[in-house]
Amino acid sequence: MQLSKEQIEQFDRDGYLFFPSLFNPQEIKTLIDAVPELYSRQEAYNVREKDSNAVRTNFAAHMYSAPFARLARHPRMIKPVEQLFGEKLYMHQFKINGKMAFEGDVWQWHQDYGTWLNDDLMAEPRAMNVAIFLDDVNEFNGPLMFIPGSHKKGVIDASHDLTTTSYPLWTVSNHLISQLVNRAGGKNGGIVSPKGPAGSMLLFHSCLVHASSSNLSPFDRVSVYLSLCAVNNHIRRFKRPEYIAHRDFTPIESLPDDCLLKEYPVDLPWKNGIPKTALEVSVEPFAA
């Protein structure tokens, strides 16, 4: 899978690319079937909603679940990102976000790279956000909203939101959001919200400003969100636990294209639990 010249230009201009139905229903089924058991675990890597026991985010499933470990090495995802960055990748973050029916709460407008820079000392915004839909995404179950072109603004000053949501987030001011949306076309394209069937994939720039509304519908909206960092751009501080910001910078080797259908062997270093060292954190940077 190679991106065309038009796709590369589109990514540069808009800050995202959408691939509807990139994975087929059979491929997605192996993933979705594994989710309930992962969510049921009482572990640090399951972060729950503010007002309920519903899981908001499961972290690092690729470290202890074979289907997700295979997804983390899927060539349909790895190859285009390698192409855009021109180098090998490692997994910076891996999440299953359950924006569950009736329970899924909002994510305020934010950039992801702000956190990686401030907390993890990632030198440049050369890590790619990838969203893979495990459920159909429609206008009613809290789809991602992007402001096209907002990645061109670079790193935006942000403030730490600890009240609205259950997960600390560097959020962007309303005033700047209005400006960015106006610049992108206001009511005519200033916000976009790619929707599609389970198995669709979104690539989006780590400086692209995004948000999502609550899910009042009876439709679950579980997605995998992961971040693939260019190896030479690896983080320089372990301020956050390893299940949130990974510390293994070994380049990812892709598996064959049918890796969600055949049980290729994969390494599962955390299959017997998170090691204690993964919870140790430090504010001290380390040398490159």
Add this chain to the structure above:
Amino acid sequence: MQLSKEQIEQFDRDGYLFFPSLFNPQEIKTLIDAVPELYSRQEAYNVREKDSNAVRTNFAAHMYSAPFARLARHPRMIKPVEQLFGEKLYMHQFKINGKMAFEGDVWQWHQDYGTWLNDDLMAEPRAMNVAIFLDDVNEFNGPLMFIPGSHKKGVIDASHDLTTTSYPLWTVSNHLISQLVNRAGGKNGGIVSPKGPAGSMLLFHSCLVHASSSNLSPFDRVSVYLSLCAVNNHIRRFKRPEYIAHRDFTPIESLPDDCLLKEYPVDLPWKNGIPKTALEVSVEPFAA
């Protein structure tokens, strides 16, 4: 303005009718221009959002604002509802709902008639909900969501939600919402969300189950929501203040079709403030 046979059948089947751009921009301007001053008043009839000073709902503007008093008598709204009910109408409730940019919070799934029955002792669901868009409504600014056909379920047992939102609401259980959405087509039409330019009008049955999501966008979404009750179906108890549930059952006489463009004289009984009697409430029913 007369409804066609098809429109009457559609209303019976789906529980709502949508009229995009029923009022032109010039007509809507007279209304929207009057809103900021009304919102700025520190009065009981301005209910604010839970976490901010933004107005969530202004009540009873037709009692003290000439443009809204004229809207309340507009033939494009009054005539079709008279036609559906086969009798004259009075104004049961009149609201300007400001689902403001960045601030507008969710309304959980609910029916309106439940409140009118339980609190106001309105005998039958023969009061029509009308929404008139003062701003464009799009997928990003928290549009109304309907479950088509859910009005056929009649009055649904509900519980009083006092935590999620700033305004007490009888809300419907998640289990029943799932059933109703499935019955209406699930992901294929089980929820609908009519969107359109400022000046559009929605009529919807007082038993139609509806909700709306938060407004994270920079686009205000101010709408007039009003309820026109068949005169013979008037309420039988004044348990709520008069600015929420009106007590004047005099039939509405329509003004001419150009009443938002010419300054026809209208009565403004509360132009000098709400009378004390309007705040007096009683749990005792009165005779018909």
